[in-house]
Amino acid sequence: MAKVAVLGYGTVGSGIVEVINTNQELIAKRVGCPVEVKYILDLRDFPGDPYENLVVHDVDVIMNDPEVEIVCEAMGGTGAAYAFTKAALSKGKSVCTSNKALVAEYGTELIELAKANKCNYLFEASCGGGIPIIRPLRTSLSPEKIVAIKGILNGTTNYILTRMEQEGADFDSVLKDAQALGYAEANPEADVEGHDACRKIAILSSLGFGKTVYYKDVYTEGITKIAMEDFAYMKQLKATIKLLGMSREVDGEYFAMVAPFVLTRENPLYNVDDVMNAILVTGNTLGDTMYYGAGAGKLPTASAVVSDVLECVLHKGIHLSSNWAPEKLALADAALAEWKFFVRVPKADEAKIQQTFGEVKMLESVKDGEAAFVTPVMSEKVYKEKAASLDVISMIRMEG
């Protein structure tokens, strides 16, 4: 019998209890013993809830119960969640979480703490919700030198961009709709400004490249400036616009960035629409593999947490080695990364385009008074120097 405590009885926490109970029998068969939720920590009571008798308000009840081997942290944030995670790991209790903010901020320290206490800090659910990506990176891709990770890592922004494309609608009106439908938060900043995707690509890059990528070092741009006119040009390019978290190694230098990108139809990420997420990982001998699924949602996220719980049950007393070392990865200046650039400028600047950028691909204008083009591949630094003489309306990087 393995006893589990769930910290936080909100969406993910209650999902964890539901997954463990719904699939009780098959879980017991797969790990060789029953897995049972012994406590649920929450400040609230839940009268009438089928698990109300498991609710405790004092975290020490959990920490001091030697029967509890595994703690699921579903509180979110970097305050109490951080303190409770440290407390659990210090006592040799493994912690499984979906809390990307905590993993991105303190992952390095918490992994080391788990190692020192022969237990595990696992966070499959922190990136891509229910999509298996952390564990494949750690195990299936273990013989690979990871050279690139590119992901649609945020469902809210992907939903907004998909609707902007399909309806020719503008950002503000789609955002309002998304908020009304519950797909976007009342305060949508963490999603639309790319902060959420930034934490996720930092976590994935730390695992992929084997050193700590700190999220604050990742250049991050959101989707608030994407206009319906930008999408209007995409048909000519047989492309779409997606918010990507991406990192890659080029000649020994590491780049990481969150930004909207133009993706052409050949890109496996092109067709990932609505709230779905996908992550494309490139290994040096394997080439591309992609992982696709629900990037959020109660049960998918909970299922990912429970997959970590079962791994802890199967590896009691064994710290599972991870490729995420404490040493910090020095990221190269994002301005040195090379792309093609999709650019819109006022009609008045049209004459200057060729003379500034050389051979560009001119697009048919979709709006009076403006011209649009695609530059050759160049570094962002060079692009900016050239573009300084133009009154740029919008610029979006092009992937691949």
Add this chain to the structure above:
Amino acid sequence: MAKVAVLGYGTVGSGIVEVINTNQELIAKRVGCPVEVKYILDLRDFPGDPYENLVVHDVDVIMNDPEVEIVCEAMGGTGAAYAFTKAALSKGKSVCTSNKALVAEYGTELIELAKANKCNYLFEASCGGGIPIIRPLRTSLSPEKIVAIKGILNGTTNYILTRMEQEGADFDSVLKDAQALGYAEANPEADVEGHDACRKIAILSSLGFGKTVYYKDVYTEGITKIAMEDFAYMKQLKATIKLLGMSREVDGEYFAMVAPFVLTRENPLYNVDDVMNAILVTGNTLGDTMYYGAGAGKLPTASAVVSDVLECVLHKGIHLSSNWAPEKLALADAALAEWKFFVRVPKADEAKIQQTFGEVKMLESVKDGEAAFVTPVMSEKVYKEKAASLDVISMIRMEG
């Protein structure tokens, strides 16, 4: 130091040696010790090959060397490969393979033999080449009751179907081209008749559903009857045709089948083109996840074998539990599975369509003298009874 022997120095075998040597340093770091190829078994000599001095012709050299912990079986077939795999497992040496024929035929027995000898029989590379799918099924999806597995599991047929669609070409001419380009074998039967996909879906279903699905029990149809006219109708349906290996549970009954299917644009598998493979797995709480990548190829396949090797190094003396039990899964009669059907009949039969099938979706005819339509959802048994009065030119099942 972990010592490995590679059986068979063909495409996959030489790829395994290449992956282990190319990524030597990072592999040593990840598993905590160097991993080295000690022997290569082949009947041939390889003068001038950088590893020619590792080549042996007598398998007993490998079996009797206690230093060899792990054997990579890259011989293929079910003859000597079977005998050597049994010999290795009996001596407690783990075996990692890409040999889907052997896994589909003797997987149950070989897993049990590995269990009895506290070692492992792993076959990540047997399905989907370099795509991580076996390990995610075993670990990431461990809390899930798998309800469906649907995969584009064969690169050759997917390449042929993609070109038929894109060029409006017929099967025979594309097959000839594919053979000239090396994408199809001189004897293409195993691919185009679905036998290869059949073995793979049998393996995946055994792991997903937890009991042995024997490949000979899986109803299998290839793509040789798909005509360019079939593709001509796909635009009207906003759909394409793909060869799927699929299995699913419906109300406690298990169905498995390999056949061409009509997939609409909403299906995540719709966009998987050319030689790429992808597998869509549905869990009861997780919903859909999809795994995409190169389904074949020297290095991707070899990388998957090496990922198994590294798992064996990390779990020396420990048998990794698998969800594939020896008990045979009773498959329901494929004729009871329910689909919509895309059907072409002679123009002369048009009057009979509505009266036979009730409310159908009629398509605009793309060829003189024929009519095409889509039936409502019904079992294949019922479809066949109704279709008996028509002179059906072609029928393709529709997925989803």
